[in-house]
Amino acid sequence: MVETTTTIVLYPAPGIGHIISMVQLSKLLLTHHQQQHFSITILLTNGFQDHPSINSYINRISSSHPSIIFHTLPTITVTTTTTTQSMAATAFQFIKSNTVNVESKLRQISLTSVIKSFIIDMFCASAMDIASSMGIPVYCFFTSGAAVLALYSYFPKIHSETTKSFREMNGVEIVAPGNAPLEAVLMPEPVLDREDPAYWEMLYFCEHLSMAKGIVVNTFRELEVKAVKAVEDGDCFPDRKRTLPSIYCIGPLIADAQQSDEASDGKDCLSWLDKQPSKSVVYLCFGSRGSFSIAQLKEIAEGLERSGHRFLWVVKRPIQENHGTNQVDNTTGEFELSSVLPSGFIERTKERGLVVRSWAPQVEVLSRESVGGFVSHCGWNSVLEGVVAGVPMIAWPLYAEQHVNRNVMVEDMKVAVAVEQSEGDRFVSGEEVEKRVRELMESEKGTEIRERSLKFKDMARDAFGECGSSTKALSNLVQTWNEINPL
Known part of the structure; x- marks a missing residue:
């Protein structure tokens, strides 16, 4: 009989910055909750925004943190339909193309391990449904701050109130809970143009934010008081009838010193x-x-x-x-x-x-x-x-x-x-x-x-002190996993 272990699976978006953020979260979980005896499995895409620094970084982390296991998904080559397609649209296309590989890997891991949770990068919402269909609780790791989380959570409502692209709305301000007014032309680039496929992918992602069991945010409560309150109170979620996801502010997570292999x-x-x-x-x-x-x-x-x-x-x-x-x-x-x-x-x-x-x-x-x-x-x-x-x-x-x-x-x-x-x-x-x-x-x-x-x-x-707000949030997060899948 194969021994069953317990693991948490993380799925970062392509690029060294997203990978480092997921690794920092993994190290935090392992450091603060050593008694839980779970391993961390990180799924890595292959074929878009790859860089030699990623391989050396992964090798270094694997050596220093053997409880963090990396699985590289099969290579996928993205073919753009037009020469004018935005980088964001290409990235979303690539991530969606990996969904079948993610499902295959989750099923393979499930043969020998209990997956306590599946933590996806905020741009990997396309993988949410497959994990949910397997009975795996899905959490979103939001690598930006609470103010951006509030804006994105509210974006479906903003979308429904106009038919114009934001880049054409000179002189118009966007007002979202937890945020100061923002000029429409300064909205995040992937949502500036409704003709860009990235706009609709972002809308899909924003609509799915509220469907996660929880949202892990790289901030701490004392840093963004107004925005954290807007998210926790549900002011920025248009569909108030839905059970809102729990919010876990576990930051600040920053890269360790000397992590780069640049010149x-x-x-x-x-x-x-x-x-x-x-x-x-x-x-x-x-x-x-x-x-x-x-x-x-x-x-x-x-x-x-x-x-x-x-x-x-x-x-x-x-x-x-x-x-x-x-x-x-x-x-x-x-x-x-x-x-x-x-x-x-x-x-x-x-x-x-x-x-x-x-x-x-x-x-x-x-x-x-x-x-x-x-x-x-x-x-x-x-x-x-x-x-x-x-x-x-x-x-x-x-x-x-x-x-x-x-x-x-x-x-x-x-x-x-x-x-x-x-x-x-x-x-x-x-x-x-x-x-x-x-x-x-x-x-x-x-x-x-x-x-x-x-x-x-x-x-x-202080947020990471014994009684700090981020320490408490991290403990609450791990406790929810224990309640779902008792050790």
Whole structure:
């Protein structure tokens, strides 16, 4: 007779960022609930947004955490129907194509293990029905914050109230429970255009949020009080007749230090930071895929130079002027920094500034005593990393749900100032860069933001304390699994 074990199966969306988030959740579960004696099984897709760094990362985690088991699904090649299909639409198509492989793997695992729960990435809703049909309780892991969760939960109602694409609704504000008003043209990119298949996939995902047994959110209650309340009270779920999913705020989950395998020269910046005065350096980084045109890079450079402040700036390979987006898939392509920055800039600022190409160890950078400000693209992982480090921020949203996060950072948390972006192309002038750097580093408002950031740093630490809100939420989550499938 085959011995039956107990496992929790996790299913991340493609891409290293989504995988790291799922692994961090897995490590948290194993660390806080060692007495439960369950293993973690993570299903990995193959054929879209693959990268050599994923394999090395998986190997490292497998060696250090043998209770985390990885299964790579069969390779699937996505063929797009048009050359204009959005990246989001292609991603959804790829995830849906994997549904049959996910079902096969769940059935295979079920032969030797009791699957206590199936935790899917928020974009993998297409796998929800197959697990439910097998009697496996499905939970959604929401890697963004509670404000975005509230907006997405409310999206089916917003959808029903208009027939126009949001990108055409200039001057119109979207109001969702738990959120500050948001310009319609700044809604998350996958829902901007009703002609894009991604719009309808997002609607499907948002409609299915309320069908999960529970939603695990990478935030902590004290960070997003208004948004958490809106979700827990059910204000953002249009179908109030349905039994609402339980909400588990178990963050902040952030990547461990030194998790990247990018160029080692990025780490040289740490020794440079250690030589700078306390709270004197402004750190600029725009995520794993955020980039700019050469024209925008030169404006940033001029603003930094005029500000007079020390800076550490991560510059990625520039996008084309007519690219129409601030995302670049290959951020590590070879390019010369001197060719994309103003003539003589690096030489003129070498006594107080450092420019690194493509990558820096962000978690370690933010923890350095010399870092006094963080210019961020408002990606949720970066927001949490800034919060945990207690570093005040300058909010410069680029794509996805980052404009929603910008509102939370500036208006609710009050841990950031925001850059003013021109309408249409969202361009930011050098004068604006200088102004916001000075505001954060020199003004009374900047001092208030700094003090509030340090308070949130303490709250983030306390959330994982013995009686912390995230610790309690995690315990409640595991308890629900025990009630469903007693050990």
